[in-house]
Amino acid sequence: MTRYSLRRRLVRFSAAHFGVLFFVLAAFTVVFILPLLSLFSQAFTNDAGVWAGLANYKRYFSSPALSVSVWNTVHISLLTTLFSTTLGFFYAYAVTRTAIPGKKIFTYAALLPIFIPTVVQALGLVYIFGRQGIITQLGFDISLYGRNGIVIAETIYTFPSAFLLFYTAFQFVDGRLYEVCNVMGVKPLKCFFHVTLPEMKYAIVNAVFVCFTLAFTDFGAPKVIGGNYNVLATDVYKQVAGQFNMSMGAVVGTLLLIPAVLSFIVGRFISTHNSGAMSAKTTALTIKENRLRDMLYFILCAAVSASFLFLVAALCVGAFTAFYPYDMSFTLKYFTFTESRGGLQAFFNSISMSALTAFFGTVFVFLAAYMIEKTDGYGLLTKYGKLLSLLPLAVPGMVIGISYIFFFNSPANPLNFIYGTVAILVLSNIVHYFSVPYLTAAGAFKKLDKEFEIVAESMKIPRWQTFFRVSIPLSANAVAEVAMYLFVNSMVTVSALVFLFSADFKIAAVAITHMEEAGENSQAAAMSILIIIVNIIVRALYELVIKFNKHKQSARESM
Amino acid sequence: MSFLEIRKVTKRYGTQTVLNDVSASIDRGEFVCILGPSGCGKTTLLRIIAGLETADAGQVFIDRMECTFLPPSKRDFGIVFQSYALFPNMTVRENIMFGLRQKKEMTQAVREKKVHEMLDLVEMGEHCGKYPRQLSGGQQQRTAIARALALSPSYLLLDEPLSALDAKVRAKLRAEIRALQRKIGITTIMVTHDQEEALTMADRIMVMNRAVIEQVGKPGEIYNKPQTRFVADFIGSMNFYGDGGKTRGIRPEKIRVVGMADDHNVRARVREVEFKGAFTRIYSVALNTADEFFVDVPSDRVDSMKLGRDSTLCLQIPDEHTVCYSIAG
Numbered sequence: 001m002t003r004y005s006l007r008r009r010l011v012r013f014s015a016a017h018f019g020v021l022f023f024v025l026a027a028f029t030v031v032f033i034l035p036l037l038s039l040f041s042q043a044f045t046n047d048a049g050v051w052a053g054l055a056n057y058k059r060y061f062s063s064p065a066l067s068v069s070v071w072n073t074v075h076i077s078l079l080t081t082l083f084s085t086t087l088g089f090f091y092a093y094a095v096t097r098t099a100i101p102g103k104k105i106f107t108y109a110a111l112l113p114i115f116i117p118t119v120v121q122a123l124g125l126v127y128i129f130g131r132q133g134i135i136t137q138l139g140f141d142i143s144l145y146g147r148n149g150i151v152i153a154e155t156i157y158t159f160p161s162a163f164l165l166f167y168t169a170f171q172f173v174d175g176r177l178y179e180v181c182n183v184m185g186v187k188p189l190k191c192f193f194h195v196t197l198p199e200m201k202y203a204i205v206n207a208v209f210v211c212f213t214l215a216f217t218d219f220g221a222p223k224v225i226g227g228n229y230n231v232l233a234t235d236v237y238k239q240v241a242g243q244f245n246m247s248m249g250a251v252v253g254t255l256l257l258i259p260a261v262l263s264f265i266v267g268r269f270i271s272t273h274n275s276g277a278m279s280a281k282t283t284a285l286t287i288k289e290n291r292l293r294d295m296l297y298f299i300l301c302a303a304v305s306a307s308f309l310f311l312v313a314a315l316c317v318g319a320f321t322a323f324y325p326y327d328m329s330f331t332l333k334y335f336t337f338t339e340s341r342g343g344l345q346a347f348f349n350s351i352s353m354s355a356l357t358a359f360f361g362t363v364f365v366f367l368a369a370y371m372i373e374k375t376d377g378y379g380l381l382t383k384y385g386k387l388l389s390l391l392p393l394a395v396p397g398m399v400i401g402i403s404y405i406f407f408f409n410s411p412a413n414p415l416n417f418i419y420g421t422v423a424i425l426v427l428s429n430i431v432h433y434f435s436v437p438y439l440t441a442a443g444a445f446k447k448l449d450k451e452f453e454i455v456a457e458s459m460k461i462p463r464w465q466t467f468f469r470v471s472i473p474l475s476a477n478a479v480a481e482v483a484m485y486l487f488v489n490s491m492v493t494v495s496a497l498v499f500l501f502s503a504d505f506k507i508a509a510v511a512i513t514h515m516e517e518a519g520e521n522s523q524a525a526a527m528s529i530l531i532i533i534v535n536i537i538v539r540a541l542y543e544l545v546i547k548f549n550k551h552k553q554s555a556r557e558s559m
Numbered sequence: 560m561s562f563l564e565i566r567k568v569t570k571r572y573g574t575q576t577v578l579n580d581v582s583a584s585i586d587r588g589e590f591v592c593i594l595g596p597s598g599c600g601k602t603t604l605l606r607i608i609a610g611l612e613t614a615d616a617g618q619v620f621i622d623r624m625e626c627t628f629l630p631p632s633k634r635d636f637g638i639v640f641q642s643y644a645l646f647p648n649m650t651v652r653e654n655i656m657f658g659l660r661q662k663k664e665m666t667q668a669v670r671e672k673k674v675h676e677m678l679d680l681v682e683m684g685e686h687c688g689k690y691p692r693q694l695s696g697g698q699q700q701r702t703a704i705a706r707a708l709a710l711s712p713s714y715l716l717l718d719e720p721l722s723a724l725d726a727k728v729r730a731k732l733r734a735e736i737r738a739l740q741r742k743i744g745i746t747t748i749m750v751t752h753d754q755e756e757a758l759t760m761a762d763r764i765m766v767m768n769r770a771v772i773e774q775v776g777k778p779g780e781i782y783n784k785p786q787t788r789f790v791a792d793f794i795g796s797m798n799f800y801g802d803g804g805k806t807r808g809i810r811p812e813k814i815r816v817v818g819m820a821d822d823h824n825v826r827a828r829v830r831e832v833e834f835k836g837a838f839t840r841i842y843s844v845a846l847n848t849a850d851e852f853f854v855d856v857p858s859d860r861v862d863s864m865k866l867g868r869d870s871t872l873c874l875q876i877p878d879e880h881t882v883c884y885s886i887a888g
Contacts, residue, residue: 007628008613014630451644454611457631458638459658459710469657473648556647556690 035403042250088162094297109305115535118220127314145227153221169203175285209263217396264394318525342506354490369441397495444478568617595767637707
């Protein structure tokens with residue numbers, strides 16, 4: 001009988017599937033889990049490489065100069081979370097639940113910060129609120145450098161995430177609930193507290209954790225406008241890149257993981273508990289007329305969008321004027337970048353790095369999603385794959401960056417040769433931004449009829465052909481979305497890359513921090529504008545692809 | 560040995576037994592329907608025949624070869640699902656061609672010829688350039704059948720192929736599928752929960768209930784001589800009544816309404832008269848035993864009977880049409 005059950009197990013076993021799945025998971029383990037382990041081993045050993053237990057942590061918390069950063073970081077993260085979720089909530093409410101004009105424009109405007117590196121957002125703030133900023137010169141000094149600046153910059157940075165979470169959640173609330181409220185004569189305010197808020201509770205919790213984590217781990221903004229206000233992310237950088245104190249850097253790195261891991265757990269919990277509500281059939285809400293409400297929400301949306309646009313406009317002022325604020329004549333001279341900062345080459349490097357990330361990342365994401373979601377019978381391996389694919393959500397870029405230093409820079413590592421090349425940048429980006437694309441790909445595959453595979457198998461079509469001829473073409477929109485997401489994020493990220501770029505291969509977002517550090521704000525602004533333009537073009541291309549697919553699909557459906 | 564042999568197959572999911580020691584055999588060229596309510600194990604049986612599931616115990620032989628442990632790709636079958644599962648990014652022609660392109664020994668001209676043949680077979684020639692979503696449900700199903708047959712498999716599996724279609728199309732496709740199957744003589748196994756479909760299409764029906772096959776037989780046998788109470792009840796309608804410690808059954812259309820009462824007749828009171836189109840069903844209660852009887856009478860005869868609620872009537876129950884079950888319940 002045991003022979004029977006063994007043979008039974010082997011029926012669906014295919015060496016090829018197993019091989020690919022195993023390769024995918026092994027590769028991911030090497031570029032993700034092993035570096036993290038080397039980070040932890042650094043945090044728990046002393047400079048001589050001997051096990052030190054919690055000694056490093058004791059040293060960290062007993063030196064006030066260092067540990068003050070913990071409270072600073074918590075402080076700015078809490079404030080950011082408060083502002084960002086509140087603004088995001090009402091902004092999303094405005095574009096889904098009111099009759100204000102220009103909803104589409106407002107929706108796009110809300111996403112603008114996604115295309116801008118946080119260092120650039122901070123730089124924009126310097127042009128507005130800095131010592132010679134546009135608003136400061138009008139007599140309003142908000143003392144930008146330090147806590148205030150960081151909180152403003154992080155609020156801008158985290159706003160799109162909060163907005164998108166609420167935007168999606170509002171669309172899933174069943175409009176009939178409000179009709180029932182209306183019929184029963186429930187007052188609007190009561191309806192808000194008894195219907196809207198309960199329906200939104202998961203989105204709110206999720207947004208709070210996401211915003212907190214993003215603010216907690218961001219490096220770009222505090223680097224530019226943090227002044228003497230130390231936060232954990234800048235501390236890691238100073239310890240590792242400035243003082244070569246690897247153990248201390250590792251200690252701070254592990255601290256950065258804490259809210260991210262918490263947020264990850266909460267996010268998992270919510271997505272398993274909230275899935276029922278998502279699949280239920282809902283009716284869209286019919287929006288009632290209310291002019292006062294619309295006016296208030298219009299003002300809110302207009303104010304938020306205008307400030308984002310103002311930020312970009314301020315960068316343009318910086319980039320295109322000869323010597324702000326003294327000589328306001330138009331110039332293009334800042335677009336010929338100083339060679340020592342990487343010059344225009346840094347910009348092209350960024351594009352090629354992002355394109356490589358988008359290409360290899362998309363291939364890897366869809367391969368992994370297909371192997372993990374569409375093959376069964378590999379029990380534990382599949383489970384491990386599912387965990388691995390989501391875990392990057394819990395690991396901030398800074399942590400990936402230093403982990404990669406510890407892991408790949410070690411001379412004993414046979415993969416040491418990729419250190420200092422574009423390969424390590426691409427790799428860290430793929431790992432850093434893996435999970436969201438993975439969920440997109442897995443979701444797209446799940447929507448496909450399970451029976452496609454069975455039919456194909458009965459027709460003796462090899463699995464890889466079904467993958468390329470059926471699964472991928474039917475997920476074309478998801479492919480475009482994943483590639484766009486990876487490209488845009490690779491263009492703007494600094495956190496992991498600041499540790500990993502080499503002098504031979506500088507990239508734009510890091511070059512901006514260096515220019516800003518050297519006081520070459522105009523050049524930094526010019527470079528920023530180039531990044532924003534490229535990202536907006538890529539996004540527009542993506543929208544075109546979607547439109548084209550839609551057109552193709554409707555042609556296939558018309559009788 | 561028959562074309563397909565299933566020997567003592569058992570399948571469990573956790574603690575639930577979906578197939579309990581099931582044996583069956585199917586001859587070459589036969590059209591067999593596996594009929595049963597949802598959850599009876601019929602789909603699992605089909606999936607085991609396809610190799611999509613593997614039995615926990617037992618053996619499957621196809622064409623004299625044991626293939627209990629053979630994966631689907633090593634078996635030689637075509638399959639059609641309720642959802643059609645046509646590839647939406649391919650035209651009708653491309654869907655049929657997709658499998659043929661794997662046959663390296665075929666030249667492109669041979670493949671084209673085969674596609675043409677299939678299109679003719681299901682009368683889809685004029686729609687060959689269309690995408691699945693541009694077709695009606697019936698056309699999609701015909702395309703799915705053509706695709707399943709294109710590789711000339713040795714048997715065809717149909718998993719509730721007509722359930723998603725509306726009544727008219729369904730009736731038409733039943734006849735079409737049956738005619739097509741006769742024409743090419745392919746062994747066909749269809750899973751369905753629709754008894755009418757099974758009765759009209761199958762050479763033989765396997766009625767399944769609670770993980771076992773309750774009865775196998777020609778449609779007429781199944782209908783006229785249901786061996787278990789479940790089969791009697793599941794297929795068509797059946798009156799059950801007590802007869803000296805036994806349970807007897809009779810089909811409602813076999814009961815005759817007669818004018819005169821004699822010893823063999825049952826006097827009954829009419830409870831409800833339900834017009835059902837071609838015939839009318841009369842629900843009644845026997846005056847002496849309180850057994851319930853429903854009788855189907857051609858509607859044009861009902862008017863002359865002048866029946867109303869609470870009127871009494873005489874039922875004649877011909878012995879030759881009754882079935883006897885020793886176990887009541």
